[in-house]
Amino acid sequence: MAPTESTSESYLHNLPLTPRESDNEDLTNLTPMAGRKRNASEMEDDGDKSTASKVAEGTSETIEAEISSDFTVECPARPRRTKSPIPEDVYYETAAPSLAPNLSVNFAVRPGDKWARFSRYRNAKFKDPLLLVYSAGQIVYVNRQDPLPPPLPADASEDEKLQYDKENLWAGLISEFRAESQEKVYVRVFWFYWPEELPMGRQPYHGKRELILSNHVGIIEAQCISSHADISQWDENDDSNKIILSERYWRQTLDVKKLAKDRDHALSKLRRFCICGGYDNPSMDMYQCRKVGCGLWNHEQCLIKAIEERAWAKFKKGTLTHEIQERDEGKGFAQKVGETVSNLAHRAFGKDGLGAEAMVIVKGNKKRKGVPTGKHVWAGKLQGAIHKTKTVDGSDAHYATVTQLVPTSGSAEFPSGFEPKTWQMKMSCLKCGEPLN
Numbered sequence: 250m251a252p253t254e255s256t257s258e259s260y261l262h263n264l265p266l267t268p269r270e271s272d273n274e275d276l277t278n279l280t281p282m283a284g285r286k287r288n289a290s291e292m293e294d295d296g297d298k299s300t301a302s303k304v305a306e307g308t309s310e311t312i313e314a315e316i317s318s319d320f321t322v323e324c325p326a327r328p329r330r331t332k333s334p335i336p337e338d339v340y341y342e343t344a345a346p347s348l349a350p351n352l353s354v355n356f357a358v359r360p361g362d363k364w365a366r367f368s369r370y371r372n373a374k375f376k377d378p379l380l381l382v383y384s385a386g387q388i389v390y391v392n393r394q395d396p397l398p399p400p401l402p403a404d405a406s407e408d409e410k411l412q413y414d415k416e417n418l419w420a421g422l423i424s425e426f427r428a429e430s431q432e433k434v435y436v437r438v439f440w441f442y443w444p445e446e447l448p449m450g451r452q453p454y455h456g457k458r459e460l461i462l463s464n465h466v467g468i469i470e471a472q473c474i475s476s477h478a479d480i481s482q483w484d485e486n487d488d489s490n491k492i493i494l495s496e497r498y499w500r501q502t503l504d505v506k507k508l509a510k511d512r513d514h515a516l517s518k519l520r521r522f523c524i525c526g527g528y529d530n531p532s533m534d535m536y537q538c539r540k541v542g543c544g545l546w547n548h549e550q551c552l553i554k555a556i557e558e559r560a561w562a563k564f565k566k567g568t569l570t571h572e573i574q575e576r577d578e579g580k581g582f583a584q585k586v587g588e589t590v591s592n593l594a595h596r597a598f599g600k601d602g603l604g605a606e607a608m609v610i611v612k613g614n615k616k617r618k619g620v621p622t623g624k625h626v627w628a629g630k631l632q633g634a635i636h637k638t639k640t641v642d643g644s645d646a647h648y649a650t651v652t653q654l655v656p657t658s659g660s661a662e663f664p665s666g667f668e669p670k671t672w673q674m675k676m677s678c679l680k681c682g683e684p685l686n
Contacts, residue, residue, distance in 0.1 A: 320364060320435070324466040325506050326357035340364045346422050346439040346464060347386045348482060349502050354464040364468075367427035373434060373471055383474060385425055388441070390418040390475040397475075411458065415443050420460055420478050420497075421467065434471035439464055441480070442503060449512065454519065454528035458496065461516070463503040485520040485529060488537065488544070498531075522546040524679045534635075536647070536685050538678035545680040549635055552649070552685075556674045557625065557633040560651040564631060567657045573673040630655045635676070649674040 326341060340361030345353040358364045375381045383389060394417050401413050421438030428434045441460040444451035460480060481495035500519070507515040519528050522535060523546060529535065535546040563569040632652045640646045653670040676685045 320468045321359045322356055322466050322468050323359070324354060324356040324464075326355045338362050344424060344466070346462060346502075347424070348422060349462055349464070352462075352464040352502055352504060354466065354504075354506055356466040358468065364427065367429055367435070370426040370428065373426045373436070375471075375474075381477075383423060383426075383436075383471075383477070385423050387423050388478040388480045389421055389423060389438075390414070390478045391421050391438070391469060391473050392475045393417055393419050408457075415445070418475055420480060421469070422462065424466075426471065436469050436471050436474065438467050438469060440467055441499065447503065447516075448508060449516070452516075454530050456498075456531035458494075458498060459501075459531065460497055460499045461501050461503050462499050463505060465503070465505045483531075488546075494531070523548040523551050525551055536676070538681060538683050538685060540678065540681055540683040543678060543681045543683060545678055547679050547685070551679055552676060553633040553635060554625075555679055556649055556651060556676070557627055557631055560631050560633065560653075560672065560674065561625075561627040564627070564653065564657060569651075569653060569657070569672060571673045572675045633674070647676070649676045 329341070330337075338360045340358040341355065342358075343353055343355050345351065371385045373383050375383070397417055401409055405413075420441035421436075422441070424437045424439060426434060426436055440463050442463055442465075443460060444455040447461065478497065479495045480497040480499060483492065483494055483498045483500040485500055502517040504515050504517070521527065522529055525548065527548060529546075534549045536549065536552065538545045538547065560569055630653070632654060633649065634652070635647055635649050638646050638648070651672050651674050653672065656667045677683060678685060
């Protein structure tokens with residue numbers, strides 16, 4: 250059979266599919282089916298084989314995802330062999346995820362004639378036992394186990410729920426439905442990947458609840474769909490601080506066409522922040538400078554390092570003291586410092602605490618990238634921190650401190666009897682020096 254080209258055939262809008270809704274079918278005996286998606290190791294293996302064949306045949310890397318016993322998807326598709334003596338039964342198409350239209354990819358489906366004959370639909374209606382409608386452009390979870398393990402107890406932690414989903418579910422963006430009958434319905438999807446599934450593995454900036462959208466095409470049976478997936482898109486260039494991310498989110502894409510030739514650039518570029526030029530890890534905080542013409546997002550860890558460096562220079566001279574005057578007039582100085590020292594002593598042993606109210610620094614909702622840590626010369630002597638608290642009206646606020654853990658050189662105080670001292674410190678933009686208040 251000659252290769253089949255994709256056509257501009259229209260979808261059937263007014264005849265939604267109804268998988269598993271046959272009047273003669275016993276719905277009580279149906280069990281979820283499992284899909285199949287290549288994992289990171291399989292993608293790596295394919296890359297090695299493809300690289301070898303590339304030298305011999307001049308072909309590009311291909312990820313073959315045999316996700317259905319009925320169809321095989323080759324994505325990206327190998328160049329066509331125009332002079333092949335045996336016609337191939339292949340369906341070729343070029344498509345891109347609706348959420349990333351610049352990520353087009355060529356893929357091939359075998360057997361192509363069978364796939365081309367199927368009617369195409371934008372929606373599919375399920376009744377097993379609840380009525381659900383899935384549509385092109387929606388994100389869904391796909392069962393990866395058959396049968397699925399028992400659900401977690403109602404009081405399971407968020408981390409336990411996340412781990413359960415990673416082990417038992419994939420996520421896919423629906424492109425279209427095709428059907429041979431109401432009982433035989435297929436879904437073409439673009440796969441999402443958990444960071445651990447990537448060929449290059451999880452990157453330091455990937456958040457705990459983050460996924461990556463790819464242009465890796467798969468075909469699954471509709472019965473493999475588990476549920477709708479609440480996965481939102483995070484636009485890093487939106488500094489409005491009004492974005493509320495869903496339970497899971499994505500911001501980065503994986504281009505499978507680049508895995509062989511330019512693997513280091515297969516992941517899309519992300520925005521860089523702070524004077525360090527690092528990325529944004531949504532698990533940690535950043536603080537934005539509000540000065541017109543600056544607007545720099547400062548990593549919390551970079552701010553703490555700057556505060557510690559400044560405190561260390563003063564510590565060596567014996568001049569370390571408060572950089573900000575206490576603003577709570579209702580308490581005596583000794584009482585306020587004592588409360589702050591107590592809280593920060595707990596913090597040093599892993600317990601967070603908030604001291605007396607100091608000059609507060611309001612921040613937005615933007616998150617920050619984790620910056621690599623290392624021991625500094627002041628380690629064990631000074632410890633900087635940025636504390637989260639609430640203002641009277643309930644807004645988020647922050648203040649910075651440095652805890653002095655040892656006496657200064659030449660001090661009459663004995664190290665064994667030294668009580669840690671806590672100093673209120675300024676927080677300033679690392680680029681322009683504007684106070685972050």
